[in-house]
Amino acid sequence: MVVVVAVLLALGSIAFTLIVRGKDVPETPAISPTAHLEQRKAQIYENLRDLQFEYRLGKLSDQDYQKTKVDLQRELAKVLAEIDAVKPQAPVKQAAVAAPASKAKPGSTKCPHCGATFAQALKFCGECGKAMAS
Ligand SMILES: [Zn+2]
Secondary structure, three states: HHHHHHHHHHHHHHHHHHHHHHHHHHOOOOOOOHHHHHHHHHHHHHHHHHHHHOOOOOOOOOOHHHHHHHHHHHHHHHHHHHHHOOOOHHHHHHHHHHHHHHHHHHHOOOOOOOEEEEEOOEEEEEOOOOOOOO
C-alpha cells in the first residue's frame, strides 16, 4: 500500500512538473511570418511622415531631409523585398490543404444509383435522392 501511494505521488509530481514546464514554454505566436516585417514597414512609413512634418516645420535642412528620406526609403525597400520573399510560402500551404478536397470530388459528383452527374459534389443525389457514396 505504501509503495502504491509513493508511486502515485511520484507520478503526480512528474505530471505537475510537465504541466508547469508546458506553461513556461513561450507559446509560438500564430501570426504570419511577415508580421514583424509589416510592423517594421509601418514604422518606416511613420518615420517618413514625421520626417516630412519636421521638414515642413523648418526643423530640418534640405540636405538632412533628403539624406534621411533616402535612408528610410532604402530601408523600406529592403523590408518590402523581405516581405515578398516570405509571402509566397503561404499560398503553397493553402494549396496543399485544398488539394485533398478536389481529389474527393470526382467520386461523389456521379450518382452510383441512377448515374446522374452533377457539377459539384453532393451528399445526396439530386435526381433519385439516394446517398452519393463515392
Ligand atoms: Zn441518383
